[in-house]
Amino acid sequence: MADFDERGSRLTIKLVYYGPALSGKTTNLMRLHDLLQPELKGDMMVLETENDRTLFFDLLPLGVTTPSGLLIKLKLYTVPGQVAHDSTRKAVLSRADGVVFVADSQRNQTLNNAESFNNLADNVARVGLDFERLPLVVQFNKRDMTDILSEEEILQRWSKMPWPVLFSSALQGSGVRETLTALLDSAYAVIDRQYDLNGKHGMDRKLFISSVLGT
Secondary structure, eight states, X not given: OOEEETTTTEEEEEEEEEOSXXXXXXXXXXXXXXXXXXGGBOOOEEEEOTTSOEEEEEEXXXXXXXTTSOEEEEEEEEOXXXXXXXXXXXXXXXXXXXXXXXXXXBGGGHHHHHHHHHHHHHHHHXXXXXXXXXXXXXXXXXXXXXXXXXXXXXHHHTTTSSSOEEEOBTTTTBXXXXXXXXXXXXXXXXXXXXHOHHHHXXXXXXXXXXXXXXX
């Protein structure tokens, strides 16, 4: 649930990139940091282990202002994918307003993807969120790798699922902006119902997305 500070006229939205280890969650945020306009972003914090895997989370704060003067802060996090860091994943996932599930397109990662997605569903329930209503986008990353599942195979497997499925190569920068756009689109509907962004603050869906992305 978004954090609304009425006195300070500030709304903070939390978006989390979740997925198995080495699926490209950190690379997504790094590419977003490169793509976004300087005035929309703060410094990026990266905490890593000795083997260069993300241990805790990356933080990419964005800020936009509505026509009414409400400051909207978006905080983007990633979680560690390693099994041992489940408690950290739950802590970061708590009070999330939307999630990107970053899957690895390589064929040999199918089981890891499934286990990580099940872990996401379990942890969403454990931190008191409603998995059926949580804005969620699925991104199949690493499309630049060899021996990957085809888009047709992936879409067939996910055809009965209600969430948008996108394809990306975060390393090359493709699909990264589109993934965030899809999540912002899903999250806006929920946040607008809670805080009437359009009616009270003059920020419709299109303006919200374009303001965050600087387009």
